[in-house]
Amino acid sequence: MKKLLIPFKISLLTVLFCVCLTNAGQRRLGTSAANGLVIQQIILKGKVLSAVNNEPLAGATVRTEIASIKTDQKGNFTVITKKNKGTFTVTYLGYQTKEIQHDISTSQYYTIKLDPQQNTLDETVVIAYGQTTKRFNTGSVGRVTAAEISRQSVANPIAALQGRISGVEITQQSGRTGANFNVLIRGRSSIANGNEPLYLIDGVPWLSAGISKASSVGSQSPFNSINPSDIESVEVLKDADATAIFGSRGANGVILISTKKGKQGKTEVGLNAYTGISQVGHTMPLMNTQEYIEMRAQAFVNDKISPTSVNAPDLTLYDQQRYTNWKKNLIGNTAHLSDLQLNLSGGSDKTQFRISGAYRMEENVYPGDEADKRASAQLNLDHRSENEKFRISFTSSFSDYKNNILPTDLTEGIYTAPNLLPYEDNGSLSWSENGSAVYNNPLAATLRSYRTKTQNLVSNLNANYSITKHIAIRLNAGYTTIATDEANVYPLSSFIPNNSRISGESTFANSDFNSWIVEPQLTYNRSFGDHKLEMLLGSSWQEEKSSGRVIFAVRLQTKLDTLG
Incomplete structure (x- = not known):
């Protein structure tokens, strides 16, 4: 038995040793056996560094489609992949994840620099x-x-x-x-x-x-x-x-x-346009005519007062079956919105520019086609000298703004009696019904008109010159001008008919605002180890001028008018 046992042990060890040699040889050749299939394994090597100071990043994760490893203390890594061409990712806490393209026909060693994340x-x-x-x-x-x-x-x-x-x-x-x-x-x-x-x-x-x-x-x-x-x-x-x-x-x-300022790089064109609609959302539910009349009648019963044509025309004179949806008539319009933005930007490392133009139109939910419109343009130029000592920046923007939306809040009129007559048969506003006392029709405000036009210019110049490494002089100057023109017209048809007024009224106004500012500054900056000292010496001159005029026009009946 002993003679037979010893050769068997030797043979078994020999077989195991051969198998180990075979597997080892397959790894060196870049292949492995699994379930009878041979899978190619390609070895990639490299180092992961910080893009800030080129220091190695120990513990960074390098991940391929079949493996994931950590870098050593010197930032080195060795990882396997099964593709000749492909990608692998490198991640590290506090740094931006980077995706690397690899191709073993050109290189199997990669030096990767990670940029810090923006905190x-x-x-x-x-x-x-x-x-x-x-x-x-x-x-x-x-x-x-x-x-x-x-x-x-x-x-x-x-x-x-x-x-x-x-x-x-x-x-x-x-x-x-x-x-x-x-x-x-x-x-x-x-x-x-x-x-x-x-x-x-x-x-x-x-x-x-x-x-x-x-x-x-x-x-x-x-x-x-x-x-x-x-x-x-x-x-x-x-x-x-x-x-x-x-x-x-x-x-x-x-x-x-x-x-916004221009940025270094190739010239880019940006276009952004959108349109939409808006309507009044959820509002409190209001009573219909039947519910309103029942509520009003009960109120008079509670107060022990009899309704008359003077204190309750809605119960005695108005049509008890009519229903007027005041929310729809006053704030039920569909408002349209259109916005267009176009800009051009780019420049070299010394000079950058940005030019933009925009147009916006926004309507209101009030009746009619009134809208809020704005056309604007902006120019920005930034330049610095070759030696980096002189820098200058100029920005100027201009806009033309128009608005003809009624300044009156028509929402107040939605609580009007639901059985009030809004229009006569001929389409004109109704001011009374069945001999009732003259009432105020909330739709009267829609007969009035309002317009305003505003032109605005804002310009800014900023110049900076470094005298020494730590001392610099700076100048900030700006100019602003705003001009407005308004007209608010109330025609006679928008007032309750009476004998004391034979014309409407109008208000015209314009205003101008001008401002300039000049601010020279002297700055000192210096670092001492972990400490930093910043000093600023400056002055500011500013002047503002404004002027305006308001004209109120109204024509009332006089004895001279009566005599003709």
Whole structure:
């Protein structure tokens, strides 16, 4: 038995050794056996580095379609794949994932550099006379980017801030298209002196109050002439950042608007167009004629008063079977919206440019074809010298804004008695019925007309020259002009008929606002190890001029008119 056993052990070890040699040989040749099939295995090698400082990234994940490994302490990796040509991905915490194309006919070794991910703490934030990041910002600054603005179909950039910045309360004065907004930053701070914040567009002061003079209802917002698609970001300064340099002007907060600039690269053309419709959504259900009459009759019973033609014409004189849908007549229109944006941008590493044009038309749910229209254009040029010491940036935007939507809120009329006669048989407005006392028809407002035209120009020039590595001089200058022309016409047919008025009334207004600002600055920046020192010495000259005229015209009956 011993003689037979020993040769058997030797033979078994020999077989196992041969199998191991065979498998090892297959791995070296790049093949493996599985279930009788031979699968090709290709070895890829390389190193993963940081694109910032070329330091190796230990523990980065390299993944192919059949394997996933981690890099060693020196960033090296060896991974297998089954394709001669294909892709593999490299990931590392805090860095952007990268997809690499491989081809063993050209190379099997790859040096991969990963770019750091953009951390929200490192996003650039515009503050008073400079920029910083959220990581190093010591004040309270809210920010809305162009990406967030582009996701909202708004005509006014202030509307894009609603509900997006803590401590900022934004409400529109009325539902009328183009109406002004009330902006409160951290609550109301004054009773009589206003609570509007200070606005700056590319460092140029901007109007904060409504600019309508011919109408006291639904004052027009000055931001209606600003195209939201031309805005890069909006920063809201809430505390010390607002008052540190702007002083008492920033007591109610400061809103900084930065417009888009050209970017280095090949010339690109961007086109964005959309259209849509809007209608009044869900409103409270109102009573029909039968329900309304029952309610009114019960009210007189409860008060122990008898209805008469004077105190209850809706119960005694109006048709008890008629039903008028006032919501449909007053706010039941379908409003159409059209928006077109076109821009051209590009440039070299020394000079960049951006040119844009836009047109927007938005109707209202009121009866008629009134609309809010805006045509705008913007130009931006940036240039820097070969030695990087001199930089200059120029931005100018122009807009032509028109609005002929009624400034009156017709929503108030939806609570009119449902059995009131809206029109006579000849199509004219009805003012009385069956000898009843003259009543006020809510459709009378639709006979009135309103128009406003605003032209706006905003220009900004920023120049910077580095005297030394740490000292630089800077000049910021800007000019703004806004001109408005309004007309509000109330014809005689829109008033309740009576003997004391034989004509309508009209209000005509125009206004001009001009502002210029010049701000020279001297800056000093220096780093000491982990510390950084920044100093700013500057001055500001600003002048604002405004003028306006309002003409109110009305013709009343006089004795001379009566005598002929």
